[in-house]
Amino acid sequence: MSRHSPTLFAATLALVAFAADTAFAHTETGVAGGLVSGFSHPLFGPDHLVAMVAVGLWGAQLGNPAIWVLPIAFPAVMAVGGILGVMGVALPLTEIVIAASAIVLGLMVAFSIRPPLAIAGVIVAAFAVFHGNAHGLELPEAANPLAYGVGFVTATGLLHLCGIVIGLLIKLPAGAHLVRACGLLIAAVGCYFLAASAGLTA
Amino acid sequence: MRRGAALLALLWMALLAIAGAAYAHETPIAVLRIKQETAGRYYAQWIFQSDKGLPAPTAVFPPHCTYEAPLLDCGSRGLVGMLSVEQLDQRYSGVVIQFTRAGEKTQAYTLTPGSPSVAFGPGGGSSLAALADLMRAYILIGFEHILLGVDHLLFVLGLIWLVRSRWMLLKTITAFTIAHSFTLAAATLGWVGVPERAVNAAIALSIVFVGAEIIKLQRGQIGLTVRHPWVVAFAFGLLHGFGFSNALTKLGLPQDSIVLALLSFNIGVEIGQIAFVAVVLAVQWGHRTMMVHFDRRLDPVPAYAIGGIAMFWFLGRMSMMFTS
Amino acid sequence: MTRHIGRLAGVFACALLFPGTAQAHLVSTRFGDFYDGMLHPVTSLEHIVPWLALGLLMAARPQAGRWALLAFPAGLAIGVTLDAAMPALPGFGTANLVSILVLGGLVALDLPLSAAAFAVIACALGISHGYVNGTAMAATTNPVLFAPGVVMAGYLMILLTAAAGAFVTRRWSAARIALRALGSWIFAIGVMMLGTALA
Numbered sequence A: 001m002s003r004h005s006p007t008l009f010a011a012t013l014a015l016v017a018f019a020a021d022t023a024f025a026h027t028e029t030g031v032a033g034g035l036v037s038g039f040s041h042p043l044f045g046p047d048h049l050v051a052m053v054a055v056g057l058w059g060a061q062l063g064n065p066a067i068w069v070l071p072i073a074f075p076a077v078m079a080v081g082g083i084l085g086v087m088g089v090a091l092p093l094t095e096i097v098i099a100a101s102a103i104v105l106g107l108m109v110a111f112s113i114r115p116p117l118a119i120a121g122v123i124v125a126a127f128a129v130f131h132g133n134a135h136g137l138e139l140p141e142a143a144n145p146l147a148y149g150v151g152f153v154t155a156t157g158l159l160h161l162c163g164i165v166i167g168l169l170i171k172l173p174a175g176a177h178l179v180r181a182c183g184l185l186i187a188a189v190g191c192y193f194l195a196a197s198a199g200l201t202a
Numbered sequence B: 001m002r003r004g005a006a007l008l009a010l011l012w013m014a015l016l017a018i019a020g021a022a023y024a025h026e027t028p029i030a031v032l033r034i035k036q037e038t039a040g041r042y043y044a045q046w047i048f049q050s051d052k053g054l055p056a057p058t059a060v061f062p063p064h065c066t067y068e069a070p071l072l073d074c075g076s077r078g079l080v081g082m083l084s085v086e087q088l089d090q091r092y093s094g095v096v097i098q099f100t101r102a103g104e105k106t107q108a109y110t111l112t113p114g115s116p117s118v119a120f121g122p123g124g125g126s127s128l129a130a131l132a133d134l135m136r137a138y139i140l141i142g143f144e145h146i147l148l149g150v151d152h153l154l155f156v157l158g159l160i161w162l163v164r165s166r167w168m169l170l171k172t173i174t175a176f177t178i179a180h181s182f183t184l185a186a187a188t189l190g191w192v193g194v195p196e197r198a199v200n201a202a203i204a205l206s207i208v209f210v211g212a213e214i215i216k217l218q219r220g221q222i223g224l225t226v227r228h229p230w231v232v233a234f235a236f237g238l239l240h241g242f243g244f245s246n247a248l249t250k251l252g253l254p255q256d257s258i259v260l261a262l263l264s265f266n267i268g269v270e271i272g273q274i275a276f277v278a279v280v281l282a283v284q285w286g287h288r289t290m291m292v293h294f295d296r297r298l299d300p301v302p303a304y305a306i307g308g309i310a311m312f313w314f315l316g317r318m319s320m321m322f323t324s
Numbered sequence C: 001m002t003r004h005i006g007r008l009a010g011v012f013a014c015a016l017l018f019p020g021t022a023q024a025h026l027v028s029t030r031f032g033d034f035y036d037g038m039l040h041p042v043t044s045l046e047h048i049v050p051w052l053a054l055g056l057l058m059a060a061r062p063q064a065g066r067w068a069l070l071a072f073p074a075g076l077a078i079g080v081t082l083d084a085a086m087p088a089l090p091g092f093g094t095a096n097l098v099s100i101l102v103l104g105g106l107v108a109l110d111l112p113l114s115a116a117a118f119a120v121i122a123c124a125l126g127i128s129h130g131y132v133n134g135t136a137m138a139a140t141t142n143p144v145l146f147a148p149g150v151v152m153a154g155y156l157m158i159l160l161t162a163a164a165g166a167f168v169t170r171r172w173s174a175a176r177i178a179l180r181a182l183g184s185w186i187f188a189i190g191v192m193m194l195g196t197a198l199a
Helices: A005-016 A031-044 A046-062 A066-086 A094-110 A117-141 A145-171 A175-197 B002-017 B128-148 B150-162 B166-188 B196-218 B229-251 B255-289 B300-323 C002-017 C033-042 C045-060 C068-085 C092-109 C115-134 C143-171 C174-198
Strands: B029-038 B041-049 B058-060 B066-068 B071-073 B081-086 B094-100 B107-111 B117-120
Touching: A031 A145, A046 A066, A046 A094, A046 A117, A046 A145, A046 A175, A066 A117, A066 A145, A066 C092, A066 C174, A094 A117, A094 A175, A117 A145, A117 C174, A145 A175, A145 C045, A145 C174, B081 B128, B107 B117, B107 B255, B117 B128, B128 B150, B128 B229, B128 B255, B150 B166, B150 B196, B150 B229, B150 B255, B150 B300, B166 B229, B166 B255, B196 B229, B196 B300, B229 B255, B255 C143, C033 C045, C033 C115, C033 C143, C045 C068, C045 C092, C045 C115, C045 C143, C045 C174, C068 C115, C068 C143, C092 C115, C092 C174, C115 C143, C143 C174
Parallel strands: B029 B094
Antiparallel strands: B029 B041, B041 B071, B058 B081, B066 B071, B081 B117, B094 B107
């Protein structure tokens, strides 16, 4: 039965654990550096950050099936932009598009607009491609690309989760207003960065 | 039950019947003198070799020390940690180390092929950092010892298997821990002396006993261990403690902080044991959750494997006892 | 000797607590080749990520997925043995990057895989990863101890990941979506890693 099987297994462990004293070396450079820089990258770009939260908020607002289609489809679409980035292909106007996407997504949330899933998908996908491209360009320069990838994926996934969790507040009476207010805030941040990338701020 | 009692009796007989037999033969010895000059700096030299034809043995100092004969520089931490002598059994039968700290009496340590290293504690004016070094070193040694001590792990595994509830498991493992900590301390501090080879053979026999209990449980006989697992765990725990002690004394203990070293070693052993138990329990949980089932006909296989391996060890260790 | 133990313990603590802190480390153990083999895959993201993905894939379909518990360790054993017999075959490193992408994608798609499909996927993954772990063996390493260590690490990792995944998805239906999203992220990592390797 199930409680016996670990014994089989641990007996194997025991059998082979006889001491053998040779040492061996295995080097791994920059895992920590890669993880930290990858993790902090989406967090320190406020336009990325708010757009990411907006994806989660909007998904929650749209309800089924968007609430799960968006978080699952997002990374796969993002990978398209990412692979262009690692190949060294920089998409044009990346910063402007990302700032614009923050505005669009923020306004969608603020006015609680519910387009068909396909249209919502295209808006998010456009953002995802540019977002992925920005990260992909940096990936090969990381000390450990895989650690960098794991780091930024974890951060981005957590941001989605934040958005979804905040978005779940719409079930509360005041929550819907709060979520829409968040959308407005996100759009405002997007405006600022749009202005910044157009060189309008100091 | 009867067979279990027979096995138990056999075990204790094996323990009691054999007294430690000392044997001596003539081989060269060497003396290493280490004198403290200033804080962290020592003067270390081989001052005597009974056979002048042989090259002096090689002393291996703790990693933070640099040795350029005859000067030994250990920095601010001082000479704390493990000192060992290489190729002891090939050329020398024993090495005596005379260690003199500034303003203290000389202490002598004897290294033999069986225990080719000695650990220096922080000594009289010991700093906190040196004590921490010592503790860390011995916790790791304890951890290593239990992880490589297949016989101990096999015994714990058998206990986990026999015990039917979490509460009982906690009691059993605690009893095992208390018992082996007790004999570990008693034997290491020299309150009791036990012949090493007899203990090793008896430990193997204790695992055979657990294997037999598992088989009996599968046949529906409720053995001694199933009814009172903690009693059995305690009794055999005493035995395993002697085993730990043998390993520890072979390694060498700092004479000036023996209690701290002993405690640290014990903590290391418990950390390793808890880690092992946690892994086994996690695997049990994983198998339940993933609905992993094995054919019932395979049930006795692990028990026979445990018993078989342990019996093999027992015979091997018994033969070692009588041949040398 | 304490030096080696100290170094190992440091690595151990890093591996257990936070794999990220092990920067530029040298896994040098006094614990013998078995524990060396066990430690090697869990200190390298190259192995951790796809193995976690396999565990997640099993978590979504425990009934069929548990066959991977047999096939994956068997594959690892074959892989390490293959390396000991025929070292320096090309292509396994790339195969491992592809495995990240494929497994992540499968988790995201949540396809109803059969037991046979699980066995084939897990075995192939095991061979490829076993081979690459095998290359970490030094001339003095004993493969008879090292290989079971790798196999044990693989078994523990996929079993515990799968069990944890199955446990949370049974409790909360939303966890299933989180699982698929995680798979999708792993897929994205795989795509970009492959791009980096080929670029």
